[in-house]
Amino acid sequence: MSALLTGRVHRFGDEVNTDVILPGRYLALRKPEELGKHCLEGLDPDFIHRVRPGDILAVGRNFGCGSSREHAVIALKAAGVAGIVAVSAARIFFRNAVNLGLPVLLCAEAAASLREGEEASIDLDAMAIAQGGRDWTAAPLGAEVRAILAAGGLVPRVRQALGAAA
Amino acid sequence: MSGRSITEKILAAHAVEGRAVPGSIVTVRPDVVLLNDVSGPLAFEQFDAMGAERPFDPARIVLVADHFAPAPDVTAAGAIAMTRDFARRHGIAHFYEPGRGGIEHTLLAELGMVGHGSIVFGADSHTCTAGAFNALGIGFGSTDLAGALALGKLWMRVPDSIRVELHGAPGAYVTGKDVILELIRRIGSDGAADAALEFGGPGIAALGMDERMAVANMAVEAGADCCVFEGDAQSLADMQRRGMAPVEAVMPDADAAYRAVIRIDLCALAPMVARPPSPASGVAVGTLRGQRVDQVYVGNCSNGTMTDLRQVAAILRGRQVAPGVRMVVVPATQKIWRQAMAEGLLEVISAAGAAISTPTCGACFGGHMGILAAGETAIATTNRNYRGRMGHPDSQVFLSNAWVAAAAAVAGEICPPDEVMAMEVAA
Ligand code: SF4
Numbered sequence: 058m059s060a061l062l063t064g065r066v067h068r069f070g071d072e073v074n075t076d077v078i079l080p081g082r083y084l085a086l087r088k089p090e091e092l093g094k095h096c097l098e099g100l101d102p103d104f105i106h107r108v109r110p111g112d113i114l115a116v117g118r119n120f121g122c123g124s125s126r127e128h129a130v131i132a133l134k135a136a137g138v139a140g141i142v143a144v145s146a147a148r149i150f151f152r153n154a155v156n157l158g159l160p161v162l163l164c165a166e167a168a169a170s171l172r173e174g175e176e177a178s179i180d181l182d183a184m185a186i187a188q189g190g191r192d193w194t195a196a197p198l199g200a201e202v203r204a205i206l207a208a209g210g211l212v213p214r215v216r217q218a219l220g221a222a223a
Numbered sequence: 224m225s226g227r228s229i230t231e232k233i234l235a236a237h238a239v240e241g242r243a244v245p246g247s248i249v250t251v252r253p254d255v256v257l258l259n260d261v262s263g264p265l266a267f268e269q270f271d272a273m274g275a276e277r278p279f280d281p282a283r284i285v286l287v288a289d290h291f292a293p294a295p296d297v298t299a300a301g302a303i304a305m306t307r308d309f310a311r312r313h314g315i316a317h318f319y320e321p322g323r324g325g326i327e328h329t330l331l332a333e334l335g336m337v338g339h340g341s342i343v344f345g346a347d348s349h350t351c352t353a354g355a356f357n358a359l360g361i362g363f364g365s366t367d368l369a370g371a372l373a374l375g376k377l378w379m380r381v382p383d384s385i386r387v388e389l390h391g392a393p394g395a396y397v398t399g400k401d402v403i404l405e406l407i408r409r410i411g412s413d414g415a416a417d418a419a420l421e422f423g424g425p426g427i428a429a430l431g432m433d434e435r436m437a438v439a440n441m442a443v444e445a446g447a448d449c450c451v452f453e454g455d456a457q458s459l460a461d462m463q464r465r466g467m468a469p470v471e472a473v474m475p476d477a478d479a480a481y482r483a484v485i486r487i488d489l490c491a492l493a494p495m496v497a498r499p500p501s502p503a504s505g506v507a508v509g510t511l512r513g514q515r516v517d518q519v520y521v522g523n524c525s526n527g528t529m530t531d532l533r534q535v536a537a538i539l540r541g542r543q544v545a546p547g548v549r550m551v552v553v554p555a556t557q558k559i560w561r562q563a564m565a566e567g568l569l570e571v572i573s574a575a576g577a578a579i580s581t582p583t584c585g586a587c588f589g590g591h592m593g594i595l596a597a598g599e600t601a602i603a604t605t606n607r608n609y610r611g612r613m614g615h616p617d618s619q620v621f622l623s624n625a626w627v628a629a630a631a632a633v634a635g636e637i638c639p640p641d642e643v644m645a646m647e648v649a650a
Contacts, residue, residue, distance in 0.1 A: 125364050
């Protein structure tokens with residue numbers, strides 16, 4: 058995961074739950090390219106035609122609440138979403154995103170201010186979000202979360218842990 | 224220093240660090256790890272990608288085919304096959320599929336693996352159901368649980384605790400479901416974010432274990448990390464019934480620190496219905512009188528128990544499901560299904576014109592076995608009514624207890640259960 062992301066912003070409201078991000082009927086699928094086709098289908102079937110690789114979501118409260126399905130994160134990533142700026146995110150979704158290397162930045166002001174369709178950037182090292190000359194700083198990440206992101210996700214991190222134990 | 228909540232005590236007893244202060248990060252060793260046919264296959268792939276060779280302790284892993292079981296199509300059959308293979312490859316005896324299992328959270332309660340002070344890590348958000356047993360059930364995604372399978376532990380932030388004090392006894396047709404719908408209505412769908420909900424007070428005695436499961440099940444709909452009931456004579460007897468050695472309940476210190484203390488008077492509660500599209504939008508059933516329904520669904524990990532089936536049968540005995548309405552009843556586990564048969568409940572329910580399914584998650588999450596078409600409305604005893612949860616994005620779901628759902632089946636519209644019970648019964 059690179060430390061600098063740039064993409065156009067797509068705005069969504071509060072409580073965008075995992076049922077609308079990836080509807081249950083697709084849960085038997087596992088391949089990213091299959092899941093990506095249905096990303097946010099339950100809320101906005103047109104999203105998949107507008108999103109381009111590298112784009113950023115600006116969302117409200119409790120993003121990703123509901124089911125623990127990691128398929129939601131896989132679908133967002135496969136659709137091209139590279140980062141999420143949220144007022145708040147549900148615990149399990151936040152962990153899933155970190156574990157799969159999809160950064161979720163918590164910053165209520167930025168989430169409220171980012172303009173639809175315009176380009177924005179995220180600097181993960183500085184936790185800085187910028188768009189059109191304005192910028193914001195997101196809440197810092199905990200040490201454990203930073204360690205997982207630095208390792209490139211939970212899979213490489215556990216690989217390291219298992220290697221160390223052997 | 225202030226005293227400790229139940230959550231702090233249970234986490235501290237399982238933490239590598241030996242303590243668990245709210246807000247701190249601890250590494251927790253669970254007693255049981257639970258995965259299903261949706262979260263499992265992703266986890267097994269990640270487990271292999273981690274280079275793990277064997278899971279930490281096969282005897283403490285429970286794998287359940289419930290979401291897409293019995294398999295509706297080839298893709299789902301493949302996911303169940305992967306789950307079965309993982310069990311076989313690693314000598315995991317606790318693998319359950321149709322005919323022997325049921326919905327994972329209700330099934331786990333039957334297995335005698337979770338009691339006072341236990342911790343369950345589940346790759347499912349409703350793992351919090353274990354809170355009914357004076358245990359902590361904590362939900363995670365698949366990659367986290369792949370890590371737990373490999374290492375036998377996971378990091379987590381110790382939640383704050385919110386105390387919910389129950390007082391009094393509920394009136395007729397008011398159940399655990401109404402307690403939790405009322406709580407979520409009050410605090411909102413993220414009102415317990417980063418917190419554990421702890422239920423105690425004299426009123427818990429009025430809730431049987433099935434009803435406590437219904438309460439704990441929906442803690443996640445309030446955004447809680449987990450949920451836990453105080454233990455009592457009922458939870459102790461329940462452990463013994465399931466063949467577990469009796470262990471003392473974990474109780475909070477009198478001076479434990481809480482983020483908030485919420486009081487609910489059970490005697491003041493009415494049967495509740497949560498309107499779509501949020502479990503937080505509950506209102507008293509009477510408010511929605513006359514709301515037409517196309518489908519009535521009784522089942523799921525919150526309300527597919529014997530308690531619920533007895534309520535359904537009490538309403539349906541001598542009555543019929545209204546014309547133009549279809550009713551689907553799904554006992555949560557095989558054991559419940561068989562007991563309902565032995566008690567004659569299935570005869571009453573099917574004679575009323577309801578379909579009875581084998582245990583499955585099925586339509587609860589819009590998977591199969593009862594999906595809604597565009598424009599249709601359901602009332603369900605499930606836990607989520609998000610947009611499109613049970614099918615088409617333009618369908619809607621009202622959430623209620625089993626009394627209210629069964630009453631709606633007879634009336635063809637939402638109606639207070641006492642009014643349906645007052646209707647004449649066929650001889
Ligand atoms: S019954 Fe529904 S809520 Fe419960 S585990 Fe199955 S899909 Fe999830």
